[in-house]
Amino acid sequence: MSRALNDSNHAVNKDTRGRIISLAREWGYRPNAIARGLRTDRTFTVGIIADSISSVFTPIIIRGIQDQLSQRGYLGLVINGDRDRSVETEAIHQFMSRSIDGVIFVESWLRGPNPTIDLAGRPYVFVQRLFGSAHPNSVVIDDRHGAHLAVEHLAKIGHRRIAFINGPKGWDASANRLDGYGEALNRAGLAFNPELLKEGDWEVQSGYRAAKKLLTLPQPPTAIFAANDLMALGAIYAIEDSGMRVPEDIAVVGYNDREIASISRPTITTVAIPFYDMGRVSAKLLLNLIYHEVESGEPIKMRGKLIVRESCGAVKGH
DSSP states (O other), rough: HEEEEEEEEOOOOOHHHHHHHOOOOOOHHOHHHHHHHHHHHHEEEEEESSSSSSSSSSHHHHHHHHHHHHTTOOOEEEEETTOOHHHHHHHHHHHTTTHHHHHHHSOOOOOOOEEEHHHHTOEEEEESSOOTTOOSSEEEEHHOOOOOOHHHHHHTTSSOOOEEEEEETTTTTHHHHHHHHHHHHHHOOOOOOOEEEEEEEEEEHHHHHHHHHHHTTTOSSSEEEEEHHHHHHOOOOOOOHTTOOOOTTTTTEEEEEOOOHSSSSOOBBEEEHHHHHHHHHHHHHHHHHHHHSSSSSSOOOEEEEOOOOOOOSOOTTT
């Protein structure tokens, strides 16, 4: 029976193999992972360390990871790292004691790779690393491209004073989205104007405050690009509280495509990020490293796409 189920090189009659496999499916038989590991020197288990399991995008990424792993017969074990180096180190030790085959770090806040993982000698991958995302085995968002998409769209529909509410300094996302904003302005023949640049902290209230300041300028912007959807929502509230309308008076574009973007009034034009696909790609990269099918290389940059909704004033889908 084991020869038939494990596709052994030992000769098994074709009809006999078919009957055995059919019965195994009927009875819900599953191969013994421990025995399989003894034959292959692998446990077919991957550790997943999430810095915050309650983060909005972390569960989507993990779902992508697990779906990819399951296709290759792998199990993913998840531990919450609490954005704490000591907790992360203990998680690595726990995984190593179970002889996992590799580790994926999800939305890591820690600026440098944990030296413990290198000492353990297992391959590892970062996905959506929030700081220091230049590590070679990383899957990251191409934030420069995403910001470029948003500003390019606003310029194409006629806006010439495009403000930007960015995230806080020190974040890779903030720096890259600012670069994309500037590049898109330059390509559209628009000058970079520092008075149209404000800083937020990713939350609704900061978007509100930043937009209020922009509206007091002698020449207010005709469009606002916010570095995430929550700040875009705050900007919409500020515009409406000032007696103006979105998009008739000022257009607004966000970033990330959170659920709120599709149910707010008006709905928010935004840049959708493929978090699920990022999870799948990170799992595929780790498996390739485990099986020595690739060498370490440049970070893999995943590109988002523009979702046109009501807040920019353009025809939906254009």
